[in-house]
Amino acid sequence: MSEIFDILLTASFWAATIRIASPLIFATLGELICERAGVLNLGIEGIMVIGAFTGWVAVYMGAPLWWGVMAAMTAGMVFGLLHATLTVPFGLSQHVVGLGVTLLATSTSYFTYRLMLPEVTSPPKIEPFQPLPIPGLSEIPLLGEALFSQTALTYAAFVLALVVALVLYRTPLGLALRAVGENPAAAAAQGLSVTGLRMGAVIVGSGLMAVGGSFLTLSAFSSFFFEMVNGRGWICIALVVFGAWRPGKAVLGAILFAAFDALQVRLQQTGIGAIVPYQVFLMLPFILSILALVIMSRRAEVPAALMQPFNKGER
Amino acid sequence: MRLEPIANPSLARRIGLPVLALAMTVICGSLLALTAGADPFDTLRLIVVGAVGSKFALLETLNRATPLIFTGLAVAVAFRARLWNIGAEAQLYAGAIVTVLIGTGATGLPPLPLLLVTGIAAMFAGAAVLIPPVLLKTRLGVDEVVTTLLINFIMLLFVSYLLEGPMKDPAGMGWPKSTALAKEARLPRIVDGLRLHWGFALAILSAISVWVIQTRTTLGYEIRAVGLNAKAAKFAGIPVNGVLVKTALLSGGLAALAGYSEVAGLKGHLSLDLSPGFGYTGIIVAMLALLNPLGVIPSAIFVAGIFVGANSMSRAASVPTYIADMLLAIALLFMVLAILLTRYRVKRG
Numbered sequence: 001m002s003e004i005f006d007i008l009l010t011a012s013f014w015a016a017t018i019r020i021a022s023p024l025i026f027a028t029l030g031e032l033i034c035e036r037a038g039v040l041n042l043g044i045e046g047i048m049v050i051g052a053f054t055g056w057v058a059v060y061m062g063a064p065l066w067w068g069v070m071a072a073m074t075a076g077m078v079f080g081l082l083h084a085t086l087t088v089p090f091g092l093s094q095h096v097v098g099l100g101v102t103l104l105a106t107s108t109s110y111f112t113y114r115l116m117l118p119e120v121t122s123p124p125k126i127e128p129f130q131p132l133p134i135p136g137l138s139e140i141p142l143l144g145e146a147l148f149s150q151t152a153l154t155y156a157a158f159v160l161a162l163v164v165a166l167v168l169y170r171t172p173l174g175l176a177l178r179a180v181g182e183n184p185a186a187a188a189a190q191g192l193s194v195t196g197l198r199m200g201a202v203i204v205g206s207g208l209m210a211v212g213g214s215f216l217t218l219s220a221f222s223s224f225f226f227e228m229v230n231g232r233g234w235i236c237i238a239l240v241v242f243g244a245w246r247p248g249k250a251v252l253g254a255i256l257f258a259a260f261d262a263l264q265v266r267l268q269q270t271g272i273g274a275i276v277p278y279q280v281f282l283m284l285p286f287i288l289s290i291l292a293l294v295i296m297s298r299r300a301e302v303p304a305a306l307m308q309p310f311n312k313g314e315r
Numbered sequence: 316m317r318l319e320p321i322a323n324p325s326l327a328r329r330i331g332l333p334v335l336a337l338a339m340t341v342i343c344g345s346l347l348a349l350t351a352g353a354d355p356f357d358t359l360r361l362i363v364v365g366a367v368g369s370k371f372a373l374l375e376t377l378n379r380a381t382p383l384i385f386t387g388l389a390v391a392v393a394f395r396a397r398l399w400n401i402g403a404e405a406q407l408y409a410g411a412i413v414t415v416l417i418g419t420g421a422t423g424l425p426p427l428p429l430l431l432v433t434g435i436a437a438m439f440a441g442a443a444v445l446i447p448p449v450l451l452k453t454r455l456g457v458d459e460v461v462t463t464l465l466i467n468f469i470m471l472l473f474v475s476y477l478l479e480g481p482m483k484d485p486a487g488m489g490w491p492k493s494t495a496l497a498k499e500a501r502l503p504r505i506v507d508g509l510r511l512h513w514g515f516a517l518a519i520l521s522a523i524s525v526w527v528i529q530t531r532t533t534l535g536y537e538i539r540a541v542g543l544n545a546k547a548a549k550f551a552g553i554p555v556n557g558v559l560v561k562t563a564l565l566s567g568g569l570a571a572l573a574g575y576s577e578v579a580g581l582k583g584h585l586s587l588d589l590s591p592g593f594g595y596t597g598i599i600v601a602m603l604a605l606l607n608p609l610g611v612i613p614s615a616i617f618v619a620g621i622f623v624g625a626n627s628m629s630r631a632a633s634v635p636t637y638i639a640d641m642l643l644a645i646a647l648l649f650m651v652l653a654i655l656l657t658r659y660r661v662k663r664g
């Protein structure tokens with residue numbers, strides 16, 4: 001047990017936690033926006049892949065880092081538009097379309113990567129976002145290194161969480177969005193465009209998922225690998241449930257989850273890691289996600305019209 | 316726009332739209348070939364020739380279709396009851412693990428009983444992997460899509476642990492794979508000299524059995540009723556949760572047979588690359604078959620043909636093999652749209 005306390009007291013552990021949480025925060029907020037409007041977006045896993053790939057490829061070809069983020073977001077929005085068109089006006093199964101979008105976005109990334117770099121064995125690197133210590137704040141012991149010596153993209157993730165929360169709960173747009181996710185018929189009777197709002201939510205949400213993916217290549221790893229998203233999208237879907245569809249709680253969930261992830265990596269280096277096979281540590285994030293779903297299952301805060309298509313003609 | 320139901324869709328509509336979906340997929344494939352700087356007609360021809368152009372190619376396609384028939388059936392059975400089993404990959408590996416456990420042990424059984432016992436044990440293992448998420452769904456309302464997906468990742472790590480630990484082949488030269496199956500635990504070839512094993516026959520038999528269950532038994536009727544409208548089914552006195560658990564047993568068992576057939580029929584041992592996503596591809600197979608168990612057979616052969624054909628094509632032309640995955644994703648999305656449009660008309664306003 002003492003090993004765990006030693007790890008918890010290091011600044012590098014908390015810095016890693018915040019770093020690991022950042023892509024999850026982007027993608028979880030993206031999924032949350034979709035689901036709040038009533039659409040389950042299982043395209044998330046593939047959209048994160050296309051975001052990771054597009055962001056990396058743009059920077060690799062010479063674009064500035066922020067342009068890479070924008071390119072990733074645009075790619076995500078294109079796949080979001082595809083998902084939205086099929087699931088909102090056409091009302092097709094959100095499960096099937098989502099998985100189809102994940103497969104299409106993933107294979108498009110891999111296809112293009114192979115087309116551009118046919119013979120490469122070790123993936124080329126780019127110069128990623130560098131830590132940007134905030135003057136003053138970054139000098140606070142422990143907290144400074146953990147919270148205020150991160151990259152700009154990490155700060156952006158936390159600002160975004162605030163913005164999403166404000167828009168959802170303090171603006172007419174947020175009210176409209178929640179209305180179409182809870183009771184689309186009533187929202188339509190108020191003169192709101194259910195189709196427009198839902199499509200907008202899916203497109204914007206998908207853009208954010210792609211930014212989450214681009215964090216992996218532009219801020220965390222500096223190269224694009226196959227399988228690099230490795231289930232993070234599915235974990236974000238669990239985080240939305242864990243956060244009871246609220247941005248603040250979802251961010252807390254992502255940080256808690258990231259802390260476990262950072263902890264398991266460090267525990268592998270200790271005496272515990274010598275006894276327990278490393279696969280058990282790697283399983284922990286997925287087991288925790290399932291546990292989170294089970295713990296939160298009793299709370300009935302699901303958007304009431306989640307996964308229910310809305311067709312004006314029908315009653 | 317809004318959708319207006321069509322009372323009696325014409326035959327032309329019901330056949331024409333799916334054909335149009337496939338045609339659109341071919342067009343997209345041609346565009347992808349052009350993007351890759353290859354001749355579209357040449358690329359398509361190479362895919363077809365690579366899939367069915369020779370006896371070797373055809374047998375390769377049928378071999379690749381075998382696990383896809385099993386996972387396609389597993390998905391078709393589950394989706395029919397609106398049980399979203401995305402975990403066929405994990406269930407496949409559960410079946411494979413059990414096949415290796417029994418097949419490498421000294422059971423002393425003669426081949427036929429041994430193969431039967433192994434197959435049944437594998438099915439139970441696959442079902443056992445799907446039951447927990449289904450119970451979480453029926454008891455606590457936890458969405459099974461996410462849990463079955465997450466279990467896939469856990470299972471792959473578990474297999475990795477087994478292959479580096481308890482099940483490691485001491486003669487594996489550091490490559491993580493299990494000890495090979497005993498000869499009597501292997502599924503023999505259907506015809507001597509032809510590279511096609513009895514797993515294929517078992518897959519066809521399974522498809523027919525599932526079709527019989529779905530169309531000729533009470534369980535099949537209940538599964539359809541639950542899938543069409545769970546509330547109405549409950550009102551009509553159908554034990555919805557019980558039906559879902561039975562569906563899960565069948566679905567998980569079928570997916571596990573894919574692992575059994577790959578290990579006992581094709582590979583002879585367990586490795587981490589046993590399944591290049593057969594569980595996920597099963598979803599495409601099932602959807603293209605419109606969830607019809609007999610339709611799963613041609614659908615799986617078609618999907619397998621695209622993979623085998625694209626593989627052989629990419630060796631000749633400069634088009635990456637991932638074109639196969641892209642084409643299948645495009646075919647899936649066009650197909651679900653086409654099927655919707657056979658039943659609904661798009662109206663303005």
